[in-house]
Amino acid sequence: MCVFCRSGVKLSRRVLSCCWDSMLSVLSAGLGDPRGQLGVTSSLALLLGSEVAREEHRRARDSIVASLEGLQKAARLTNILGTAQ
Numbered sequence: 001m002c003v004f005c006r007s008g009v010k011l012s013r014r015v016l017s018c019c020w021d022s023m024l025s026v027l028s029a030g031l032g033d034p035r036g037q038l039g040v041t042s043s044l045a046l047l048l049g050s051e052v053a054r055e056e057h058r059r060a061r062d063s064i065v066a067s068l069e070g071l072q073k074a075a076r077l078t079n080i081l082g083t084a085q
Contacts, residue, residue, distance in 0.1 A: 009081060009082075012081055013081050013082075013083055016077065016078070016081060016083060017083065023074060027067050027070040027071050027074065028067065028071065029067070030060075030063045030064055030067050031067055
């Protein structure tokens with residue numbers, strides 16, 4: 001590995017270690033209790049065919065997908081940089 005590559009990896013590790021906890025809390029914020037995002041009344045409205053409820057459900061689902069993709073990318077980055085323990 002060249003000198004510049006090693007320096008880049010070292011800098012990336014430092015940046016990642018500084019913001020890792022904040023990044024994980026942001027990415028996992030929407031992954032808690034699924035009922036918190038789509039409540040009982042929303043579920044009932046979704047079953048009854050409310051267009052607003054369908055849109056709300058789609059947004060919640062998209063948010064979860066984006067969070068999971070972000071967490072996967074973060075895990076891949078830690079493996080590449082060798083910071084996973």
